[in-house]
Amino acid sequence: MAQRSKQVAGFAAAVADIPDGAVIAFGGFAGPGTPYNLTKALLDQGARRLTCIGNTTGGAHQPRLPDIGMLVEAGQVAKVVCSFTAATRPTDVLPFTKYYEAGEVEAELVPQGTLAERLRAAGAGIPAFYTPAAVGTELAEGRETRVINGREYLLEYALPCDVAFIRAWRADAAGNLQFRLAQRNFCPLMAMAAKLTIVEVEEDILPAGALDPDQVHLSGIFVQRLVKVPPAPEGLWTVRRQERAK
Amino acid sequence: MAQRSKQVAGFAAAVADIPDGAVIAFGGFAGPGTPYNLTKALLDQGARRLTCIGNTTGGAHQPRLPDIGMLVEAGQVAKVVCSFTAATRPTDVLPFTKYYEAGEVEAELVPQGTLAERLRAAGAGIPAFYTPAAVGTELAEGRETRVINGREYLLEYALPCDVAFIRAWRADAAGNLQFRLAQRNFCPLMAMAAKLTIVEVEEDILPAGALDPDQVHLSGIFVQRLVKVPPAPEGLWTVRRQERAK
Amino acid sequence: MSATDIKGWDRQQMADRLAREFQDGWIVNLGVGIPTLCSNTDIGDRDILYHAENGVIGYGPVLPAGEEDLHLVNAGGQNVSLRPGAAIVHHADSFGIIRSGRIDVTVMGAYEVSAGGDFANWKVGRAKGGGIGGAMDLAACAKRVFIILEHTTRKGEPRLVPQCSLPVTARGVVTLVATNYGLFAPTGEGFAVIELAPGISLDAARAATGAPLMEGR
Amino acid sequence: MSATDIKGWDRQQMADRLAREFQDGWIVNLGVGIPTLCSNTDIGDRDILYHAENGVIGYGPVLPAGEEDLHLVNAGGQNVSLRPGAAIVHHADSFGIIRSGRIDVTVMGAYEVSAGGDFANWKVGRAKGGGIGGAMDLAACAKRVFIILEHTTRKGEPRLVPQCSLPVTARGVVTLVATNYGLFAPTGEGFAVIELAPGISLDAARAATGAPLMEGR
Numbered sequence: 001m002a003q004r005s006k007q008v009a010g011f012a013a014a015v016a017d018i019p020d021g022a023v024i025a026f027g028g029f030a031g032p033g034t035p036y037n038l039t040k041a042l043l044d045q046g047a048r049r050l051t052c053i054g055n056t057t058g059g060a061h062q063p064r065l066p067d068i069g070m071l072v073e074a075g076q077v078a079k080v081v082c083s084f085t086a087a088t089r090p091t092d093v094l095p096f097t098k099y100y101e102a103g104e105v106e107a108e109l110v111p112q113g114t115l116a117e118r119l120r121a122a123g124a125g126i127p128a129f130y131t132p133a134a135v136g137t138e139l140a141e142g143r144e145t146r147v148i149n150g151r152e153y154l155l156e157y158a159l160p161c162d163v164a165f166i167r168a169w170r171a172d173a174a175g176n177l178q179f180r181l182a183q184r185n186f187c188p189l190m191a192m193a194a195k196l197t198i199v200e201v202e203e204d205i206l207p208a209g210a211l212d213p214d215q216v217h218l219s220g221i222f223v224q225r226l227v228k229v230p231p232a233p234e235g236l237w238t239v240r241r242q243e244r245a246k
Numbered sequence: 247m248a249q250r251s252k253q254v255a256g257f258a259a260a261v262a263d264i265p266d267g268a269v270i271a272f273g274g275f276a277g278p279g280t281p282y283n284l285t286k287a288l289l290d291q292g293a294r295r296l297t298c299i300g301n302t303t304g305g306a307h308q309p310r311l312p313d314i315g316m317l318v319e320a321g322q323v324a325k326v327v328c329s330f331t332a333a334t335r336p337t338d339v340l341p342f343t344k345y346y347e348a349g350e351v352e353a354e355l356v357p358q359g360t361l362a363e364r365l366r367a368a369g370a371g372i373p374a375f376y377t378p379a380a381v382g383t384e385l386a387e388g389r390e391t392r393v394i395n396g397r398e399y400l401l402e403y404a405l406p407c408d409v410a411f412i413r414a415w416r417a418d419a420a421g422n423l424q425f426r427l428a429q430r431n432f433c434p435l436m437a438m439a440a441k442l443t444i445v446e447v448e449e450d451i452l453p454a455g456a457l458d459p460d461q462v463h464l465s466g467i468f469v470q471r472l473v474k475v476p477p478a479p480e481g482l483w484t485v486r487r488q489e490r491a492k
Numbered sequence: 493m494s495a496t497d498i499k500g501w502d503r504q505q506m507a508d509r510l511a512r513e514f515q516d517g518w519i520v521n522l523g524v525g526i527p528t529l530c531s532n533t534d535i536g537d538r539d540i541l542y543h544a545e546n547g548v549i550g551y552g553p554v555l556p557a558g559e560e561d562l563h564l565v566n567a568g569g570q571n572v573s574l575r576p577g578a579a580i581v582h583h584a585d586s587f588g589i590i591r592s593g594r595i596d597v598t599v600m601g602a603y604e605v606s607a608g609g610d611f612a613n614w615k616v617g618r619a620k621g622g623g624i625g626g627a628m629d630l631a632a633c634a635k636r637v638f639i640i641l642e643h644t645t646r647k648g649e650p651r652l653v654p655q656c657s658l659p660v661t662a663r664g665v666v667t668l669v670a671t672n673y674g675l676f677a678p679t680g681e682g683f684a685v686i687e688l689a690p691g692i693s694l695d696a697a698r699a700a701t702g703a704p705l706m707e708g709r
Numbered sequence: 710m711s712a713t714d715i716k717g718w719d720r721q722q723m724a725d726r727l728a729r730e731f732q733d734g735w736i737v738n739l740g741v742g743i744p745t746l747c748s749n750t751d752i753g754d755r756d757i758l759y760h761a762e763n764g765v766i767g768y769g770p771v772l773p774a775g776e777e778d779l780h781l782v783n784a785g786g787q788n789v790s791l792r793p794g795a796a797i798v799h800h801a802d803s804f805g806i807i808r809s810g811r812i813d814v815t816v817m818g819a820y821e822v823s824a825g826g827d828f829a830n831w832k833v834g835r836a837k838g839g840g841i842g843g844a845m846d847l848a849a850c851a852k853r854v855f856i857i858l859e860h861t862t863r864k865g866e867p868r869l870v871p872q873c874s875l876p877v878t879a880r881g882v883v884t885l886v887a888t889n890y891g892l893f894a895p896t897g898e899g900f901a902v903i904e905l906a907p908g909i910s911l912d913a914a915r916a917a918t919g920a921p922l923m924e925g926r
Contacts, residue, residue: 004539029763029800030786031779055842061786085838088741088818101837109838112762113804113846117372120801124584125591125633126363127394129375132808133846138832138876148373148403157394169780174550174577179797180460181780185763186800192588209576214426215461216579217799219549221519221541221589250756275546275583276569277562301625307569331621334524334601347620355621358545359587359629366584370801371808371850378591379629384615384659415563420767420794425580427563431546432583438805455793462796463582465766467736467758467806 005173007205007226011041014198014227018047018163021078025119025190026054026068027166032183035165036236037200037229039066042076042165049078053119053161055112055186056084057096065236069095072105079106081159083115109139116189118159123192123222128157164194167229168218171201174208175220184217191222198225202237251419253451253472257287260444260473264293264409267324271365271436272300272314273412278429281411282482283446283475285312288322288411295324299365299407301358301432302330303342311482315341318351325352327405329361355385362435364405369438369468374403410440413475414464417447420454421466430463437468444471448483500672500689506640508533509687510599510670513638514540518596519589521545521630524568526640527599528554531572541577542566543595545626547586550578567626587626591633598634600627602641604656607703609666609678611639612658622659631662643671643700650702652676652683673697682706717889717906723857725750726904727816727887730855731757738762738807738847740817741785743857745771747816748789758794759783760812762843764803767795784843804843808850815851817844819858821873824920826883826895828856829875839876848879860888860917867919869893869900890914899923 008014015038018024024042028034043066050071057080058067071077073095080096085107087094099105110118111133121129130153134140144155166187169180177199179187191197205226229235254260261284264270270288274280289312296317303326304313317323319341326342331353333340345351356364357379367375376399380386390401412433415426423445425433437443451472475481501509507529514520514530516538522528531542532553542551544567551572555561560571581589589595602613611631615622631637641651652669669676674688674697682704688697698705718726724746731737731747733755739745748759749770759768761784768789772778777788798806806812819830828848832839848854858868869886886893891905891914899921905914915922 030782030784032782083842084840086832086836086840088840088842097836097838107838109841111841111845112800112843113807116800116804117370120588121375123592124363124588125593126375126377127397127399128392129367129372131372131846132849135849136880137845137878139841139845146374151373153373172577176577176579178460181778181791181797182761182763182765182782183780184797184799188799189801192592207576209578211579213550213574213578213580214424214463217460219579219581219585219589220577221543221549221579221594276565276567278565329625330623332615332619332623334623334625343619343621353621355624357624357628358583358626359590362583362587366805369809370805371810377629378632381632382663383628383661385624385628418794422794422796427561427574427580428544428546428548428565429563430580430582434582435584438809453793455795457796459767459791459795459797465796465798465802465806466794467760467766467796467811 006175006223007173011037011227012044014038014225015041015045018042018045020047021049022047022162023051024053024163024165025161025194026052027164027185027187027190029055029182029185032181033167033179033185033187035167035200036065038165038198040236043070043074046076048076050076051079051081052077053081053159055115056082057094059095060087060092072096072099077105079108081108081110083110083112085109114156116186118156119186119189119193122158122160123189126158128155130154131156159193161190161194162196164190164197166190166197167200170203170206170211171199171226172206172208172211175223175226176211176216177218177223178211178215179217188218191218197223199223200227200229202229204228252421252469253419257283257473258290260284260471261287261291264288264291266293267295268293268408269297270299270409270411271407271440272298273410273431273433273436275301275428275431278427279413279425279431279433281413281446282311284411284444286482289316289320292322294322296322297325297327298323299327299405301361302328303340305341306333306338318342318345323351325354327354327356329356329358331355360402362432364402365432365435365439368404368406369435372404374401376400377402405439407436407440408442410436410443412437412443413446416449416452416457417445417472418452418454418457421469421472422457422462423464423469424457424461425463434464437464443469445469446473446475448475450474500674500692504529504532506670506672509675510638510640510668511535513668514538514597519543519594521595521598521634523598523600523627525601527601528566528568528570530599543589545586547581547583549581550575587629590629593633593635595630595634597636597638598630599638599640600630602639603658604651604653605639605641605666605669605678606656607654607678607682608680609664610656610660611662611666612656613661615659617658627661631665636667637665638668639666640670643673650700653702673700679706684708717891717909721746721749723887723889726892727855727857727885728752730885731755731814735813736760736811738812738815738851740815740844742818744816744818745783745785745787760806762803764798764800766798767792804846807846810850810852812847812851814853814855815847816855816857817847819856820875821868821870822856822858822883822886822895823873824871824895824899825897826881827873827877828879828883829873830878832876834875844878848882853884854882855885856883857887860890867917870919890917896923901925
């Protein structure tokens with residue numbers, strides 16, 4: 001059995017065929033797992049009318065690294081699906097918020113656990129499920145609920161994606177991934193939900209068989225393309241690691 | 247922060263307080279992950295009117311090790327929930343089947359993926375979900391279905407358990423587990439679905455902190471009691487390993 | 493084995509013939525019994541990933557006694573080997589792979605296959621209950637369902653039939669059927685004959701089949 | 710800080726006071742902002758497990774600059790340490806822990822808390838959209854919801870109110886509220902005063918609260 005490598009040459013090549021109108025999920029939570037390099041390549045590539053799924057639209061911290069908010073600013077985004085369209089503190093203002101307030105982009109605001117579960121459902125072939133989150137809130141107004149064993153639940157639908165951009169620590173050529181610590185977050189779920197998963201990988205990509213099968217966090221079944229993050233300044237790491245490198 | 251160990255002294259102590267009428271999930275698939283020692287202790291303990299959840303009721307192979315079928319034979323079981331109430335070949339006859347045919351025990355037959363997902367749902371606080379499995383079959387007759395995006399799905403409910411009996415390879419005192427290879431199967435899902443998870447552990451129980459947090463397959467949040475499997479003949483391993491030890 | 497004198501392909505040959513249909517890059521799930529023999533077939537340069545319901549992804553041939561790893565079984569409970577690039581997931585993730593449509597083909601045994609592509613493999617008529625395992629999830633969700641079965645029962649009755657008499661596992665999903673008589677495809681009205689096993693004539697196949705057999709794919 | 714001259718507890722003291730309520734064996738989730746300060750509190754012999762929405766289970770204090778692991782953050786994005794027995798799960802499993810009722814207490818910030826135990830922390834009145842994060846899942850499913858907030862707005866308006874004026878995050882779930890003025894418990898009709906911060910009189914607290922304050926727990 002031949003095992004072809006899923007490694008591709010660079011970020012531009014990895015995102016070249018993403019069409020206008022694609023639904024793209026962006027991994028990451030407060031830094032770890034965020035696909036900065038793939039997002040930068042998509043800014044360069046220019047696909048438009050995108051639907052972008054992520055926990056946040058980014059931009060809460062300086063210096064900024066490529067994020068969904070920058071795609072919005074570049075006019076590439078029709079809609080975002082996320083658990084924050086505004087910052088947790090009303091005094092912070094996200095770059096995204098002004099585009100949203102101005103009606104230049106749509107947003108679907110989803111509780112974080114529901115977002116994770118909707119992605120997981122898409123990846124698991126579950127078209128819809130019930131959840132207790134958001135019952136009795138403005139988000140549930142006019143929506144279908146169901147009482148099960150005496151408690152009210154909200155019907156939620158799977159959230160399938162065309163593409164997932166995620167970041168991992170290690171990968172083998174078959175696409176099996178390991179995440180390090182908080183890097184895992186939404187990344188495996190988005191890969192499961194997507195038809196095409198593209199991964200930026202921090203370490204050198206290993207030959208198939210180099211990872212212990214018991215220690216794989218995401219099976220290569222869910223992964224189509226791998227790109228090694230090159231050293232800075234060509235490759236984007238994290239804000240703080242870049243600062244430290246100076 | 248003190249970390250108390252979840253290790254208990256022996257199998258009898260670990261199962262002593264399981265009451266009549268308990269709903270118990272039994273891990274394992276074709277050998278690996280099967281909690282033979284905990285099942286044996288439950289046979290000795292004698293709790294009755296149990297609901298037993300497992301992929302099979304066991305007994306398809308000789309020599310037999312403790313299984314749900316033996317609990318049925320001992321008169322301890324009111325109902326089983328499983329994906330096989332008969333063998334895959336009609337020429338094989340499971341010990342369970344004659345009790346079921348005679349009406350001495352109830353059975354709920356569930357497709358294997360639905361069984362796994364119902365356990366996972368219980369562990370994830372999802373009370374119900376839709377699945378394509380079993381649509382159009384005898385199992386779906388008279389049940390609620392829903393068309394989503396043009397396809398028909400069956401409504402399935404979570405399957406919560408009072409107790410899970412599972413088997414793991416390694417554990418730390420905080421209850422974090424590692425399974426080895428095919429041992430994983432239903433075990434983490436049953437632990438998530440249960441109020442009380444009791445684990446038989448093959449290797450010596452390690453101090454908290456000995457397992458890499460990235461390499462834990464089931465968080466100790468889902469685990470309450472750990473028992474080390476002693477060497478044979480006191481501890482039951484697997485049929486073949488016991489045979490080899492002779 | 494069929495109870496008749498006609499033999500045709502043996503079990504491994506039936507498995508080999510279906511394995512020839514596996515395309516490069518496919519993810520394949522093999523059911524208990526004859527289908528597991530497909531993982532013994534030499535697939536040459538093709539990149540085929542075998543998936544088992546119990547979460548073993550990327551397994552290979554069954555290992556001989558004494559070389560097995562007792563923690564490692566396929567869905568049939570056989571002690572298999574792992575290929576480079578293997579990964580382990582739990583049962584919910586394994587069936588997530590199945591339900592999300594990522595299995596290119598599932599190969600299963602059956603009691604009956606109908607001309608319309610229905611099949612029955614979980615319950616015999618007289619029994620209370622049955623043995624479903626992962627068959628209903630796989631049948632409903634895999635991109636293709638291939639069936640391997642003896643062409644007739646031990647009594648010589650056809651298993652390729654106009655309509656299933658037993659409770660079905662799924663409807664309208666079977667696209668290829670390998671029997672000891674050859675390789676067939678349900679067409680709705682009957683079965684197309686793709687290939688006959690050595691020594692099996694079209695007349696002999698027609699005589700042992702409950703639905704019309706049409707020549708050509 | 711409150712815009713008034715009255716200070717009472719500072720942020721760490723508010724967090725410390727609520728952390729004193731954590732019982733031995735609890736699993737605790739800490740929200741962004743002041744609640745994260747609870748993980749700095751010395752909890753002595755108590756066995757407390759801190760759970761973060763991003764799947765970091767068993768974390769400890771924030772690490773000083775230069776000692777951080779950049780792959781490791783809590784739900785507030787702070788670089789924390791891990792305690793022995795820590796484990797990492799993905800977001801769906803992390804919220805599975807939350808929804809299945811395994812979080813003994815979640816501590817969150819808020820704009821308003823009502824006498825009936827409703828609270829609002831995701832949307833300010835004028836905004837389109839808001840910032841929910843994990844708050845709605847946690848509020849609906851944790852065994853207990855504790856809130857930390859400044860007793861009044863910068864303009865001196867009460868945040869402990871008869872009814873929330875902002876869109877709620879969940880209804881009837883809050884059991885304890887720590888403010889710079891003290892520790893309070895919603896009773897339905899108002900708030901019970903459990904403890905007042907040094908220098909805060911009952912009259913001063915009443916004057917800064919939008920609902921009746923009752924003495925005693």
